[in-house]
Amino acid sequence: MSRAATADAVYDESGGKNYINAEKGVVSWLTTVDHKRIGLMYLVSTLTMFMIAGIFALILRIELMKAGEDFLTPAMYNQAFTLHGAMMVFLFIIPAIPGGLGNFILPIMIGAKDVAFPKLNLLSLYLYWTGSIFTASSIVSTGLDTGWTFYVPYSTTVSQTSVIAVTFGAFILGFSSILTGLNFIVTIHKLRAPGVTWYRLPLMLWAIYATSIVQILATPVLAITLLLLILERAFQVGIFDPKLGGDPVLYQHFFWFYSHPAVYIMILPGMGIISDIIAVHSHRRIFGYKAIAFSSVAIALVGFLVWGHHMFTSGQSELASTIFSFITFFVAVPSGVKVFNWTSTMWGGSIAWSTPMLYAMSFLFLFTIGGLTGLPLAMVGLDLHLHDTYFVVAHFHYVMMGGAVIAFIGGLHHWWPKMTGRMYHETPAKIACALIFVGFNMTFFTQFFLGTRGMPRRYHTYLDQFQPLHAFSTFGSWVLGAGLFLVLFTFIHSLLKGERAPKNPWGGKSLEWETSSPPPTENFHRTPVVTHGPYDFATTGK
Amino acid sequence: MSQGATTKTPTATTAQPAGTAAPQEAQYTIQPDEGYWLPRQNGAYSEQFDWAWSFYIWVCVIFFVIVIGPMTYFAFKYKRKSETEKTSPIDHHLQLEIVWTAIPTALLMYMFWVGFKLYADTQIAPNDAMTVQVTGAMYNWKFQYPDGTVTQELELPKDRPVKLVLSSVDTIHSFFVPEFRLKADVVPNLYTTMWFHPTKETDTAVQCAEYCGNGHSTMYSRVLVMPSGDAGAEGTFENWLANGGEKSSLSPLALGTKKYGQLCKSCHTLDGSKSVGPSFKGLFGKTESLADGSTVTVDENYIKESIVNPGAKIVQGYQNQMPSMAYLKDKDIEGIITFIKEQK
Numbered sequence: 001m002s003r004a005a006t007a008d009a010v011y012d013e014s015g016g017k018n019y020i021n022a023e024k025g026v027v028s029w030l031t032t033v034d035h036k037r038i039g040l041m042y043l044v045s046t047l048t049m050f051m052i053a054g055i056f057a058l059i060l061r062i063e064l065m066k067a068g069e070d071f072l073t074p075a076m077y078n079q080a081f082t083l084h085g086a087m088m089v090f091l092f093i094i095p096a097i098p099g100g101l102g103n104f105i106l107p108i109m110i111g112a113k114d115v116a117f118p119k120l121n122l123l124s125l126y127l128y129w130t131g132s133i134f135t136a137s138s139i140v141s142t143g144l145d146t147g148w149t150f151y152v153p154y155s156t157t158v159s160q161t162s163v164i165a166v167t168f169g170a171f172i173l174g175f176s177s178i179l180t181g182l183n184f185i186v187t188i189h190k191l192r193a194p195g196v197t198w199y200r201l202p203l204m205l206w207a208i209y210a211t212s213i214v215q216i217l218a219t220p221v222l223a224i225t226l227l228l229l230i231l232e233r234a235f236q237v238g239i240f241d242p243k244l245g246g247d248p249v250l251y252q253h254f255f256w257f258y259s260h261p262a263v264y265i266m267i268l269p270g271m272g273i274i275s276d277i278i279a280v281h282s283h284r285r286i287f288g289y290k291a292i293a294f295s296s297v298a299i300a301l302v303g304f305l306v307w308g309h310h311m312f313t314s315g316q317s318e319l320a321s322t323i324f325s326f327i328t329f330f331v332a333v334p335s336g337v338k339v340f341n342w343t344s345t346m347w348g349g350s351i352a353w354s355t356p357m358l359y360a361m362s363f364l365f366l367f368t369i370g371g372l373t374g375l376p377l378a379m380v381g382l383d384l385h386l387h388d389t390y391f392v393v394a395h396f397h398y399v400m401m402g403g404a405v406i407a408f409i410g411g412l413h414h415w416w417p418k419m420t421g422r423m424y425h426e427t428p429a430k431i432a433c434a435l436i437f438v439g440f441n442m443t444f445f446t447q448f449f450l451g452t453r454g455m456p457r458r459y460h461t462y463l464d465q466f467q468p469l470h471a472f473s474t475f476g477s478w479v480l481g482a483g484l485f486l487v488l489f490t491f492i493h494s495l496l497k498g499e500r501a502p503k504n505p506w507g508g509k510s511l512e513w514e515t516s517s518p519p520p521t522e523n524f525h526r527t528p529v530v531t532h533g534p535y536d537f538a539t540t541g542k
Numbered sequence: 543m544s545q546g547a548t549t550k551t552p553t554a555t556t557a558q559p560a561g562t563a564a565p566q567e568a569q570y571t572i573q574p575d576e577g578y579w580l581p582r583q584n585g586a587y588s589e590q591f592d593w594a595w596s597f598y599i600w601v602c603v604i605f606f607v608i609v610i611g612p613m614t615y616f617a618f619k620y621k622r623k624s625e626t627e628k629t630s631p632i633d634h635h636l637q638l639e640i641v642w643t644a645i646p647t648a649l650l651m652y653m654f655w656v657g658f659k660l661y662a663d664t665q666i667a668p669n670d671a672m673t674v675q676v677t678g679a680m681y682n683w684k685f686q687y688p689d690g691t692v693t694q695e696l697e698l699p700k701d702r703p704v705k706l707v708l709s710s711v712d713t714i715h716s717f718f719v720p721e722f723r724l725k726a727d728v729v730p731n732l733y734t735t736m737w738f739h740p741t742k743e744t745d746t747a748v749q750c751a752e753y754c755g756n757g758h759s760t761m762y763s764r765v766l767v768m769p770s771g772d773a774g775a776e777g778t779f780e781n782w783l784a785n786g787g788e789k790s791s792l793s794p795l796a797l798g799t800k801k802y803g804q805l806c807k808s809c810h811t812l813d814g815s816k817s818v819g820p821s822f823k824g825l826f827g828k829t830e831s832l833a834d835g836s837t838v839t840v841d842e843n844y845i846k847e848s849i850v851n852p853g854a855k856i857v858q859g860y861q862n863q864m865p866s867m868a869y870l871k872d873k874d875i876e877g878i879i880t881f882i883k884e885q886k
Contacts (some may be wrong), residue, residue: 074756147753153730154713158680158755242731248714249729282620284629291639313716313751314727315734318665322658329650333643339609340642346616348630353621361617368609372602379653381660382594385580385723388716388751452579452595454572454720456751459759463570463747507625539631 018421018518033118034521038125039104040419043412045125046096049132050405053087054484056080061443061477064470067461077460078145079161083138085148086166090173091132093404094262097269098180098215099128101411102208104419106184108512108519109202111193111528116186120179127176134169138162147458149259150226152240152251156233163233167226174223177265181215184208193511195530199293202510202534203279203286206293207272210300214261214268218304222258225251252314256307264303266400268296270407271338274363277414278342279535280508281357282349286535288341295334302331312383321380328378335371339364354506355429359410362437366402370395373448388458391451394444402440409436409487416491417505421518422498428490435483442476510534570747570762572720584721584746584767585739587664591723594656601649664724667737671703678708678715678728681757683748692869693787694804695763696748698740699770699779705737716752719765725751740767786871794873798881801874805867812885819864820857822885831858845879 019036029037060080063072072080103121107114115121138144142162146155155163188201188209201209229251231237238244240251271292279286286292308316308324342364351357373395376382386392417423446469455466462470504513509532515524573582579599583592674696675686686692698704708717708728715728717736721744726736750761771778792800802810802822809818820830829839833856838844847854852864870878 074759078753078756078758145755151714151753154754158713247731249732282629283622283627285631285633287632288634288639291634313725315729315732318661321661325657325661326654329654332650333647336605336646337639337643343609343613343616344638346613346620348632349616349620350622350627350629351617351620353617361613364613365610368606372605375602375650375653376595376598376657379594379598379657379660381591381657381664382598383657384661384664384725385591385720387725388718449578453574454581454718454747454749456718456749456759458753461759463572465571465574535633538626538628540628541631 019521022521042099049091056084061474065474074460079143093266112191124176124179131169131173171226174219181212184212203275204272207268210296211268218258218261225254256310260307266404270404273407273411277356277360281352283537284349287344298334325380356414358433363406370398389451390447390455394447397444417501422494424494432486439480446473581720584742667705671705673705676708678710681761683763691787697766703739715750718751721746794877794880797877826883
């Protein structure tokens with residue numbers, strides 16, 4: 001039977017009704033409590049933010065192509081890098097995977113009709129929109145030039161920009177994140193279909209679960225910190241500013257107490273996606289299921305104890321720096337374990353060279369570099385040189401973009417047929433993946449050299465000796481940008497002209513592949529009963 | 543003090559560098575090395591650092607190959623040939639998993655030790671180190687030597703340990719000298735320290751590494767390491783310090799020109815136009831009306847008073863914005879007076 005014929009058969013079985021065409025009109029979307037529709041709205045919103053923040057990045061790279069002032073003044077440059085960072089972190093990477101893909105796929109993967117608190121879920125989305133409006137409003141008002149970190153006393157005394165609007169936006173976004181985390185934890189505990197034991201959860205869900213723990217425990221600290229910052233800036237309540245009797249290093253402790261765990265909010269769901277993609281596209285039982293599952297939880301917990309490694313040069317005590325350095329190396333262990341397990345999963349598999357799998361292999365390549373380049377930053381002595389240079393910029397882009405964003409794009413391709421009911425054209429999708437891989441490495445590998453040679457970050461202009469590397473990095477950003485726009489084009493083309501997707505295009509074994517593409521509003525016509533694991537592929541026996 | 547930073551490329555607008563044997567360029571540079579990664583090393587700490595770095599790079603390369611090598615091999619070897627292919631049932635292997643957890647853990651502990659050892663050596667300055675007080679401000683650096691000399695660039699004797707005590711007057715900055723492989727944040731209301739032991743004569747850059755606003759990327763200064771020796775011998779650090787941070791051969795006018803560029807230029811023009819403060823053009827000998835209604839004739843004493851105690855006699859139409867520069871030596875003040883006399 002051809003793929004299209006299968007798809008049509010499924011389509012008919014559900015009476016032509018699915019979650020997309022179940023109700024019509026904008027109001028039906030704005031008032032929906034369906035997790036799939038909410039997930040889709042998250043996806044569209046976060047991807048829009050990704051595009052705006054990405055355009056800021058391209059602008060920054062063009063300014064940096066040559067030393068000196070080209071077309072941005074230092075003030076404009078500072079605003080562009082601040083908004084690039086703040087929007088990427090708070091409006092894209094943190095909400096995109098849990099809010100977008102997680103919302104869509106989590107209840108289906110456990111055989112539930114919806115999340116535990118569907119209305120709360122909609123509230124999360126509204127909070128996300130409200131926070132986004134506050135944050136993005138700075139673009140049309142006075143901008144923001146504090147860096148996404150809002151370090152004091154710069155943000156409370158020097159900056160003339162809309163610090164209060166943006167920090168208040170981030171404060172609201174925090175609630176969106178907390179409520180989503182809470183919702184997911186309860187859903188995974190209470191709404192699993194019969195037979196879905198903890199060890200039959202797809203690894204994506206272990207990752208989301210670990211992420212949710214971090215979201216509900218760490219985000220309140222950020223909320224309080226930002227509130228204190230607003231109090232200081234608006235009413236001169238002395239908390240961080242030494243002139244008012246405060247302590248600026250205290251702010252850094254508070255900030256990184258959230259923002260280091262936030263790194264795991266960003267990367268853990270990506271790791272979950274990669275576990276699923278590699279197993280499904282290799283048609284193979286995942287290697288080390290429990291090791292991967294518990295390493296997610298370990299990363300989430302140890303991740304709370306390492307924030308001080310952002311502050312080795314800040315003036316914190318030598319003892320604190322030493323202890324934070326020591327603990328930081330323990331985060332590397334579970335990350336390494338995951339990488340080894342993913343590679344081993346490919347051994348003896350049946351590896352499809354599909355777009356999601358190519359993204360997964362890109363992820364392994366880039367995330368390994370991202371992880372390994374974290375090590376010298378954890379070695380206190382080496383960090384004294386590398387801290388706040390382009391080495392750090394390259395390192396976290398390898399983790400955040402090469403890791404989380406590449407996994408996210410891979411996951412989008414992986415679940416795209418399920419979400420939209422359409423296939424995409426493999427050829428442009430693979431070309432886009434290749435362009436992104438090449439462009440990304442051109443842009444950011446170059447920056448490791450810039451950093452070790454002494455180029456500090458957040459510089460509008462630089463010493464002439466750094467010029468050739470900066471120019472090369474800028475050329476890379478164009479290749480990367482072209483790749484990302486090709487992804488957008490592929491998806492739009494798929495929505496308009498794509499072939500109808502079958503229920504299970506990749507031969508997956510987890511529950512989402514047992515319902516139609518796109519699924520009906522209630523996900524399954526009758527509650528599924530699960531008798532096998534999520535990666536129970538046909539084996540050669542023994 | 544007005545914000546001296548501009549949008550220009552970081553050419554040396556502040557100073558004619560004082561003498562070392564090397565020819566001086568206008569541009570700051572971080573001297574490169576033959577390797578791909580790090581700049582030229584200077585001092586014992588840099589050597590240790592570079593060893594730790596090479597160790598790290600090899601660990602990195604080995605682990606990268608261990609992960610990406612098999613991945614690439616498997617991707618080709620196990621490429622899907624048919625949709626119905628059966629795959630390996632092996633989904634765990636305890637010994638293998640113990641090995642790939644234990645060996646990296648041991649190696650990571652060793653890496654921690656290497657990093658810690660290096661760090662410990664950077665934190666405890668020897669007792670005989672010369673202490674220089676560093677003040678960061680938006681957007682310049684100021685260095686005060688034990689004898690009270692204040693300069694805008696850091697000049698140091700070769701082969702002698704130096705301890706910096708750093709603090710900021712406004713927001714957070716970070717003092718970063720790539721050649722020494724060191725960096726320390728410069729925080730208001732807190733003294734941070736750093737020490738090093740330069741072993742090579744050099745002319746290298748200090749950069750601010752903590753974002754501090756619009757002048758962040760032009761907040762440079764220079765580190766000059768010069769020979770140590772007798773205060774009477776030209777070209778030595780001691781001679782330079784004895785001359786108040788100047789080459790002894792500088793004429794009063796040259797000295798004044800230099801000080802103007804460093805200290806006065808951002809607020810006092812030379813073309814007669816009004817800026818934050820009165821222009822220096824035709825200033826000397828002029829009679830100024832003051833804010834309190836009286837008048838004063840600009841002579842040597844008035845200029846000196848205005849440098850040391852700027853608020854005493856404010857010219858009508860201007861604000862009292864200038865910081866006191868009482869730290870300047872008489873020689874510097876005489877230089878500035880000579881310079882102002884020349885602006886006819």
